[in-house]
Amino acid sequence: MRHARAYPLAALAGVAALIGCALHGEAALRAGLEDQFHIGDTLYFESKLTCTAAVFRADQNDPRPDFPLFDSLEEAQDTYVATGLAGLRISGKSPHQITDALLATPSGMLGQQALAAAAQVEPCITPAISRGLKFAMTRPGALLAYDRALSGLIVIDPLERKLFFAAGDPI
Numbered sequence: 001m002r003h004a005r006a007y008p009l010a011a012l013a014g015v016a017a018l019i020g021c022a023l024h025g026e027a028a029l030r031a032g033l034e035d036q037f038h039i040g041d042t043l044y045f046e047s048k049l050t051c052t053a054a055v056f057r058a059d060q061n062d063p064r065p066d067f068p069l070f071d072s073l074e075e076a077q078d079t080y081v082a083t084g085l086a087g088l089r090i091s092g093k094s095p096h097q098i099t100d101a102l103l104a105t106p107s108g109m110l111g112q113q114a115l116a117a118a119a120q121v122e123p124c125i126t127p128a129i130s131r132g133l134k135f136a137m138t139r140p141g142a143l144l145a146y147d148r149a150l151s152g153l154i155v156i157d158p159l160e161r162k163l164f165f166a167a168g169d170p171i
Helices: 002-019 026-034 073-083 095-103 109-120 127-137
Strands: 039-047 051-058 085-088 143-147 152-157 162-168
Touching: 026 039, 026 051, 026 162, 051 127, 051 152, 073 085, 073 095, 073 109, 085 095, 095 109, 095 127, 095 143, 109 143, 109 152, 109 162, 127 152, 127 162
Parallel strands: none
Antiparallel strands: 039 051, 051 162, 085 143, 143 152, 152 162
16 A cells, blocks of 8 residues: 555656757757857747757858758758768858758758747747847848757858757657
8 A cells, every 4th residue: 555655656756857858958969069150148948848949140151071061952851861861052042941942852851940949849939039039030141050059050140140959859
């Protein structure tokens, strides 16, 4: 009989532990992004069990030299499928337009991941951050990337000098 009372208590402890869990920790996310990008101060960070949103000052609009950045959908898609990391910057095209074009490629995987992350981040962002991300997604010349290791979308807005990171449950 004594063990029967312990089960509900253990279940409550497990639920309490899950409530405190976050998809990403700020320090770990920053470290992962700093490997690929030149980032400064954290302007916003929120992580919950199902999503993470972060905004960092972009010290530079270009990624680090070894980052796989492309202006070709096919090259970016192939690299993403092979390595889990790829970025695109196409002159005159916004990340939103690039995502739409990626979805039309035979695999579509990079576009699917980017779209899913942007859609699933809403519980973690404020209205102001949401507007900023939407402006960045529609800004021609902004960088769009997806990192499978971080399970997140990365958008660098070159005018605002901000790096947006959005993640939701990976698909």
